[in-house]
Amino acid sequence: xxxxxxxxRDFVAEGFQQGWKHLDASSLSSDKTLETDVVIIGxxxxxxxxxxxxxxxxxxxxxxxxxxxxTSKDFHMKEDEAYPKLYQESGGRQTKDRGIKIFQGxxxxxxxxxxxxxxxxxxxxTLKYWAEEMGLKGFSENEMRPxxxxxxxxxxxxxxxxxxxxxxxxxxKGCGKLGISWGKISRNVTGCLNLGYCGTGCPVNAKQxxxxxxxxxxxxxxxxxxxxxxxxxFVLKKGVITxxxxxxxxxxGNAPSGQLITIKARHxxxxxxxxxxxxxxxxxxxxxLNPHGLVGTRTFLHPVNVSGAxxxxxxxxxxxxxxxxxxxxxVETRLDNKKPGFKLECPPLQPMLMATALDGHGKIHAEIxxxxxxxxxxxxxxxxxxxxxxxxGQVYLxxxxxxxxxxxxxxxxxxxxxxxxxxxxxxxxxxxxxxVAPVHRDAxxxxxIKEVKQVIAELPMxxxxxxxxxxxxxxxxxxxxxxxxxxxxxxxxxxxVGNLSVFDGSVFPTSIAANPMESIFATTAKFxxxxxxxxxx
Amino acid sequence: MLxxxxxxxxxxxxxxxMLALESCYSSPEIPPxxxxxxxxxxxxxxxxxxxxxxxxxxxxxxxxxxxxxxxALAIREIIVGWDIAVSGLPPLTQAEIRKLFSVxxxxxxxxxxxxxxTGVPDAWDNTKEIDEFLNNWRFSDPxxxxxxxxxxxxxxxxxxxxxxxxxxNPRSWDFCGYAGPPVLW
Numbered sequence: 001x002x003x004x005x006x007x008x009r010d011f012v013a014e015g016f017q018q019g020w021k022h023l024d025a026s027s028l029s030s031d032k033t034l035e036t037d038v039v040i041i042g043x044x045x046x047x048x049x050x051x052x053x054x055x056x057x058x059x060x061x062x063x064x065x066x067x068x069x070x071t072s073k074d075f076h077m078k079e080d081e082a083y084p085k086l087y088q089e090s091g092g093r094q095t096k097d098r099g100i101k102i103f104q105g106x107x108x109x110x111x112x113x114x115x116x117x118x119x120x121x122x123x124x125x126t127l128k129y130w131a132e133e134m135g136l137k138g139f140s141e142n143e144m145r146p147x148x149x150x151x152x153x154x155x156x157x158x159x160x161x162x163x164x165x166x167x168x169x170x171x172x173k174g175c176g177k178l179g180i181s182w183g184k185i186s187r188n189v190t191g192c193l194n195l196g197y198c199g200t201g202c203p204v205n206a207k208q209x210x211x212x213x214x215x216x217x218x219x220x221x222x223x224x225x226x227x228x229x230x231x232x233x234f235v236l237k238k239g240v241i242t243x244x245x246x247x248x249x250x251x252x253g254n255a256p257s258g259q260l261i262t263i264k265a266r267h268x269x270x271x272x273x274x275x276x277x278x279x280x281x282x283x284x285x286x287x288x289l290n291p292h293g294l295v296g297t298r299t300f301l302h303p304v305n306v307s308g309a310x311x312x313x314x315x316x317x318x319x320x321x322x323x324x325x326x327x328x329x330x331v332e333t334r335l336d337n338k339k340p341g342f343k344l345e346c347p348p349l350q351p352m353l354m355a356t357a358l359d360g361h362g363k364i365h366a367e368i369x370x371x372x373x374x375x376x377x378x379x380x381x382x383x384x385x386x387x388x389x390x391x392x393g394q395v396y397l398x399x400x401x402x403x404x405x406x407x408x409x410x411x412x413x414x415x416x417x418x419x420x421x422x423x424x425x426x427x428x429x430x431x432x433x434x435x436v437a438p439v440h441r442d443a444x445x446x447x448x449i450k451e452v453k454q455v456i457a458e459l460p461m462x463x464x465x466x467x468x469x470x471x472x473x474x475x476x477x478x479x480x481x482x483x484x485x486x487x488x489x490x491x492x493x494x495x496x497v498g499n500l501s502v503f504d505g506s507v508f509p510t511s512i513a514a515n516p517m518e519s520i521f522a523t524t525a526k527f528x529x530x531x532x533x534x535x536x537x
Numbered sequence: 538m539l540x541x542x543x544x545x546x547x548x549x550x551x552x553x554x555m556l557a558l559e560s561c562y563s564s565p566e567i568p569p570x571x572x573x574x575x576x577x578x579x580x581x582x583x584x585x586x587x588x589x590x591x592x593x594x595x596x597x598x599x600x601x602x603x604x605x606x607x608x609a610l611a612i613r614e615i616i617v618g619w620d621i622a623v624s625g626l627p628p629l630t631q632a633e634i635r636k637l638f639s640v641x642x643x644x645x646x647x648x649x650x651x652x653x654x655t656g657v658p659d660a661w662d663n664t665k666e667i668d669e670f671l672n673n674w675r676f677s678d679p680x681x682x683x684x685x686x687x688x689x690x691x692x693x694x695x696x697x698x699x700x701x702x703x704x705x706n707p708r709s710w711d712f713c714g715y716a717g718p719p720v721l722w
Binding site for chain 2: 008076077078079080083084089090092097098193195196197203204252253254255318319350351352354355356358359360361362363365366367369370372373398399400402441462463464465
């Protein structure tokens with residue numbers, strides 16, 4: 001079946017055949033030095049948006065991406081192929097104490113290449129918190145509106161009107177029965193075939209990732225892409241960056257090959273994500289890049305816990321757009337932050353992802369896998385960073401210089417996770433579940449809400465017992481007006497080093513409390529438009 | 538600050554590391570490696586493959602085919618899948634998995650100490666004992682003063698890599714009711 005997939009036009013591959021500038025760094029046999037106006041590290045939501053805006057303003061741009069260049073013809077909807085190729089650490093990245101598994105993209109397109117297309121504007125309540133509690137300027141709802149509109153137009157974000165798959169419709173139905181508010185998710189797709197394989201790379205170029213939108217836009221405007229190159233560190237002289245050192249990766253991509261690439265630019269843009277960007281600053285080891293020790297701090301994850309349910313009907317959650325319905329009931333009713341709010345959504349249910357997310361082995365695991373077609377799954381995303389106890393994590397460097405994240409789940413967030421187990425079970429039973437299984441080492445599978453409620457009340461809320469996940473890494477280079485309390489200013493410019501900007505999810509001073517892609521698009525568009533004006537004049 | 542707890546933890550970790558170091562003495566009880574289907578193994582040693590061939594049926598239980606030849610083929614493919622997956626991981630993660638296998642391989646030590654610490658079975662031919670070993674690691678306290686989170690983390694690593702290798706394999710899809718990726722054209 002895969003041979004026939006090239007019947008869809010792979011216009012990105014064609015663009016490269018017709019002369020878009022691309023260097024696969026794994027093919028280098030000697031060191032290389034390049035010069036440019038702007039080098040952008042990362043090609044995801046931040047890097048892609050910045051690349052197009054800056055290149056179209058007439059600047060010469062080089063984009064450096066650690067992951068491979070793969071295009072629609074390479075996406076075969078196979079889990080064992082996609083996770084090692086397209087995700088950080090083959091999809092197995094974890095926090096330092098192994099308590100939270102982190103899914104991050106690592107490909108040309110970054111997270112936008114493998115995410116589930118869920119698009120939300122930054123919630124007004126989050127913007128209000130930044131303004132009122134953190135003194136941020138320029139991020140009011142009114143000031144951000146044009147940038148959200150830019151993102152929605154450029155990435156074709158629109159209401160998804162196709163009926164949901166049974167996994168998502170169970171969320172809608174359960175919430176409806178309980179009288180809990182729910183909504184339909186907007187998605188950045190056009191001509192979507194409703195396949196359900198957003199997470200393994202869109203095989204039909206329906207998903208409007210940066211791979212098929214702004215990266216090609218930048219390349220058409222003369223930018224150069226370097227794939228399989230890991231940005232290592234900045235070199236500074238007299239308080240400004242003079243060059244960026246990069247390591248070429250091997251063709252497999254899991255380790256450096258030995259060749260170095262040096263890039264000299266007028267301006268440097270970090271867009272390597274909220275683990276990668278702080279790591280490059282930390283590796284550079286220059287006091288002026290991190291004068292107050294804030295780099296890598298306040299890193300947020302929207303920690304996710306999971307509830308499985310056996311439905312009396314086939315769910316087949318592997319097919320159909322994976323994430324189309326949500327509930328913000330527990331965000332909206334908890335804005336006083338006395339208890340943490342959480343957003344409820346659905347994941348895709350391909351078998352490998354599911355089999356590895358469940359705890360345990362042997363007969364019981366096999367039994368659940370056998371009933372997989374009837375399995376319905378909800379996830380809860382905790383709104384971290386809005387409470388004095390919820391201070392997030394810290395990016396650190398491992399012995400080989402690669403980054404890790406030390407994230408301790410606060411007692412405050414644990415109570416939100418416990419509440420979320422119950423909220424998800426209630427929705428699942430209301431939607432008709434026969435059995436519900438909170439995904440926790442010490443939990444079984446239960447036939448009534450009464451029974452599961454008792455169990456959830458007693459479950460130990462501890463890492464490596466409750467299974468936790470994250471697909472949203474935010475913070476670590478927070479923006480703000482006060483240079484002693486933030487890393488970049490409200491234009492994304494570094495407070496101390498004048499020719500450095502950060503344009504990605506690491507600038508957020510709290511979590512977003514919604515899937516962050518559109519927030520990164522909009523923030524970057526605002527920053528990059530400003531930077532382009534400054535550089536062109 | 539070196540707390541009492543940390544001291545305990547560190548001595549336990551070094552005990553495990555010691556075990557790992559000593560495991561270069563190969564044990565006669567390590568099961569033979571199954572046929573590698575022509576795959577050129579980059580990470581897994583014959584001893585690792587022997588152990589995996591015994592762990593896999595216990596981890597996957599009824600998830601594996603029941604017909605003997607099909608089951609044996611599935612196990613061989615799972616082990617090949619393991620090798621491919623681990624070979625693509627970052628070097629530091631590979632080193633951790635190497636350490637895990639060193640502990641699993643270390644059952645030649647007759648002293649009680651390692652068994653108390655890690656509970657690795659004496660022999661790899663007893664399904665019940667392997668299941669108990671897995672459950673000991675599964676339900677070990679991640680905050681344990683003696684072993685820290687290592688056993689629980691080791692359990693999750695073994696199980697997840699095995700689950701991933703099997704449930705990504707089209708041969709498992711009938712069992713879990715998956716029709717595979719949609720045919721596009």
